[in-house]
Amino acid sequence: MAQPPARTLTRECIATAALRVLEREGLAGLSMRKVAAEVGAQAASLYWHVRNKEEILDLLGDAIIADAEVPPRTGDWREQYLEYGRRYRALLLAKRDAAKVVAGRLSTGPRVLAVLEDQLDRLREAGFTDADAAMASYLLSAYVQGFVLQEQSPLSATEAAGAGRGQAAREAGDVFRALPAEDYPNLVALADDLTDPDMDTRFEFGLQRIADGLAALLT
Amino acid sequence: MAQPPARTLTRECIATAALRVLEREGLAGLSMRKVAAEVGAQAASLYWHVRNKEEILDLLGDAIIADAEVPPRTGDWREQYLEYGRRYRALLLAKRDAAKVVAGRLSTGPRVLAVLEDQLDRLREAGFTDADAAMASYLLSAYVQGFVLQEQSPLSATEAAGAGRGQAAREAGDVFRALPAEDYPNLVALADDLTDPDMDTRFEFGLQRIADGLAALLT
């Protein structure tokens, strides 16, 4: 790692390096020094191209969305809206800690704007009010971000060592089943439903409800 | 601050102290040393009662939800479901950075479980399948968390100095309006709708759509 001349480093160069560090070490392990080392430079050198670590996170947010592809323009607006949601979730699941990076960050990178533009175009074409189209778009991204964040959140402090997806769900199931049934009858009864590790259908459920609710606006 | 004998410190004591520090300094400014100082102790002393900083954040998550109140049991399930969402959002807005604390954290504190238990009870009583009730509950919390997180996220690196709520929205509006209209016709046209600072009605919009979608399951 770290080629000696290293080529003059740019913001894009820093962004892709940060992306590699993020993939390797996770968001908590992402430091200025490590990003700098990844491009063969010193930490302080980054500050010539970037104001903050925060600005690097902004670049990361853009880079994560960068390889988004808009769904095909076939079928009705509903199928396209659903597909937007699915692809957004897939994007957040593809890169490590992507949801946490993107969560508290309103990106205005060109790639993000292009997707948003396209999405709004289809919603208006489908017959939604301007205000409704804007809110429908906002609703979708809020749901997807919130879902993936919950989906990836470990159970309390039982975290790090846990194996992949669904591990937390199974442990949560144990917690629910162990509860006193007279105090929490519903939690005990629904323990299996609440902790079903099939996140895909759980996500799809919410997505379909939202689409249904939006469809009711068009009648 | 910091009374000399300080009384023997407990986990609850640490939790409320952490809550005060969070309110004063924000999540980024919350450190072991500051929490310790708040209870009149040294940083290392905390580790007798708590394993990690992560565990303090868990305590914080519980403490934030602690003063949740379940909505009155009047009216239909829909009104109660909506009210759950509204109160959850209000809770996250009430304490500083509460959304960020709660976001990536599956709390199993007793207060959280009690609310969940009650919520599931009402959904089942309304006629939802066990699986649907569980998913409806999950859907609501995903939406609320995602929404508040987006709602509070600053616009790119224009952050810290910005005034309160709606400031980011107004600046985002400027960004959208300044875009080339031939490349982003919809973004320019909907700039006002996209950046309407009235977050309450925006939240309500999504909430109503979700409730509509769920209602369609009961027919």
Next chain:
DNA sequence: CGCAGCCCCTAACACTGTTAGGGGCTGCTC
């Protein structure tokens, strides 16, 4: 009395983001 144990301390470790200041290297101007 002595001895556990609980509880808190001081000191240190490795690491973080960030800034100050210095020095090569480029390319322009006289």
Next chain:
DNA sequence: GAGCAGCCCCTAACAGTGTTAGGGGCTGCG
């Protein structure tokens, strides 16, 4: 060609972070 401005990267340091090791007062029990 000489000098100079600027870009770009460096070393060194600062204050602060989470966390651990080890010590030392208390308490209550045998």
